[in-house]
Amino acid sequence: MTIHSISVELLERAVATLRAGHLLALPTETVYGLGADASNPDAVKKIFSLKGRPSSHPVIVHITDVSQLSKWAREVSDDAIKLAHAFWPGPFTLVLKRAAGVSDVVTGGQDTVAVRVPRHPIAQQLLRAFAGGIAAPSANRFGHVSPTLASHVRDEFGDSLLVLDGADCEIGLESTIVSCVDTVPRLLRPGGITLSQLRAVVSSVTDVVSNDAPRAPGMLEKHYSPDTPIRIVSASELSSLVAEYVQHGDRIAVLAMHAAAKARDCVHWIDAGDDAAAYGHSLYANLRYLDKYSAACILVEQVPVGEHWQAVRDRLQRAAAK
Ligand code: TXA
Ligand code: MG
Numbered sequence: 494m495t496i497h498s499i500s501v502e503l504l505e506r507a508v509a510t511l512r513a514g515h516l517l518a519l520p521t522e523t524v525y526g527l528g529a530d531a532s533n534p535d536a537v538k539k540i541f542s543l544k545g546r547p548s549s550h551p552v553i554v555h556i557t558d559v560s561q562l563s564k565w566a567r568e569v570s571d572d573a574i575k576l577a578h579a580f581w582p583g584p585f586t587l588v589l590k591r592a593a594g595v596s597d598v599v600t601g602g603q604d605t606v607a608v609r610v611p612r613h614p615i616a617q618q619l620l621r622a623f624a625g626g627i628a629a630p631s632a633n634r635f636g637h638v639s640p641t642l643a644s645h646v647r648d649e650f651g652d653s654l655l656v657l658d659g660a661d662c663e664i665g666l667e668s669t670i671v672s673c674v675d676t677v678p679r680l681l682r683p684g685g686i687t688l689s690q691l692r693a694v695v696s697s698v699t700d701v702v703s704n705d706a707p708r709a710p711g712m713l714e715k716h717y718s719p720d721t722p723i724r725i726v727s728a729s730e731l732s733s734l735v736a737e738y739v740q741h742g743d744r745i746a747v748l749a750m751h752a753a754a755k756a757r758d759c760v761h762w763i764d765a766g767d768d769a770a771a772y773g774h775s776l777y778a779n780l781r782y783l784d785k786y787s788a789a790c791i792l793v794e795q796v797p798v799g800e801h802w803q804a805v806r807d808r809l810q811r812a813a814a815k
Contacts, residue, residue, distance in 0.1 A: 496520075496660045497614045503657070508622050510655055516540060518632045518646045519619055520659025521611040523584045523668050523685060524639040524777070525646050526555065526629030527654075528619075531565075534596040537628045541598075543650065546635040551601035553586055553668075554608050555627045557620040565608050565626060567592045572695045573673035579694040582612030584664045584685030588672040599628050605674050615659040631667060638719055638784075638812070641665045641777045648781075665774040666804045671698060683803040685773075701807075715814040717777075719784035721746065723791045723813040731794055735760060738789060746788035748779055750796065761786045769801040776805060780812065 499507070510517050511529065514536040519528050527544065529536040531554045541548050554565050559577045562569060566589035573587055591606035600606050608626075611617070620627060631639040632646045640646045643658040669684035671691065678698045680688060691698045726734055731749065738745040739759055746761045747753070750772070753762040763779050765772045783791050793809055796802045 494660045495522075495614065495663060496658060498618055499615055499657055504618060504622050507619055507655065507657060511536075511623050511625075511627065514539075515655075516543060517655040517657065518640075518643070518650075519616050519627070519629065519657050520613050520643070520662060521555070521616045521629075522613045522663040523611070523666060524641055524662055525632040525643070525656075525659075526553075526616075526627075527632035527646075527650075528555070528627040528629040530623075531555075531599055531626035531628035532596075534598040537596065537598045540628065540630060543654075544630065544633070544635050546630065548598070549601045550630075551603060551605075551607060552599055552628045552630045554595075554599060554606060555611055555616065555620060555629055556608060557617070557624075558582070558610055561626070562589075562608060563592065565592050565595055565606050566590060570673050570678075572678050572697070575694050576671060576673070576678070576691065577610075580669075580686055580690075581610035582617065583610070584612075584666075584668040585609065586668045586670040586682075588670060588674060588681065590674060605672070607670065609668055613659055613663070615657055619657065636716055636718055638717055638777050638780050639667060641774075645777070645781060661774075661778070663774070665776060665778075666808060669804075683807050685804065687800045687803065689800060716811040717780075717808050718812045718814075719780045719791065721784050721786075721788055721791050723780075723793055723809070725793045725795050725809060725813050727795050731792060734792055738792075741789075743789040744787060746783035746786045746791040747794075748783060748791060749794040751794075761788060767797075769796075769805060772796065772802075773805050776808065 586609040641662040643656045664685040669686040670682040672679045744759045750767045752764045
């Protein structure tokens, strides 16, 4: 379900909030963002202090449509334009050379900038009314699980933050990020758009290089993490491990792709199914839910290999990283 619009009164309040240099949370089809006026460095600084995020980590600038790109980026390649036309509005972010005047606060001091046109109707409504770029990372404290519901944002930051409720996010995982700074476009973060979809538009896009370490938070080893430790296990190990924890008298949480063989009081089991899109849509809500169970551990059944699962695997690996 998506909520398609907010009232005129709320829209005016949201625009006034941004113009005054304050923060708000907005829904996108990937995850909720913590937004500020991207052209106001002091406003963008507030994002970093509220999230507890290191200032060297760049944020994504959200714009209404591709016509706004030249305000934020320069030397935009033909490949970048093709990708933008193919995937905007949508769960897709381009990293490009920054235009003159784009603040170091937004880019983390780099000469590049990340830009995205979201398609969530409320994000679109807000961007059009604001008529400027909105800098927004995911609306969670640094390192935590990203929010896919307005209530998740309130759990992170309390009730004083203005949260525009767009219901649950359609994709549920952060956008696919492609860098078009060099001659060959590079996938930096897997997301809702798969590598084959990208290559159908620009055949030369290269896959994520795992030992590549750009100064970017989504690429930190540990990220997207609940407080409860996560262990990724194979389907065949799962039931014996659950039995071991139960024997120890531990509470245990499970994120599986199939139903539990038998229900037990001390086992909190979610069957997230075997459809990649549906699994990804609910992943963060499921992790947040299981995290509240005070379990010794969250056992996650290993998801399949293959590009439809690439973004889910990436987030699970980072959530489980020590
Ligand atoms: O779906 C999304 O992308 C969400 C929604 C709110 O748009 N945003 C999001 O933001 O996930 P955040 O800050 O949690 O992640 C932004 C990612 C970081 O991993 C960072 O690596 C990358 O964008 N990024 C931003 N600027 C960059 C730059 N100049 N070069 C390379 N990566 C950049
Ligand atoms: Mg994030």
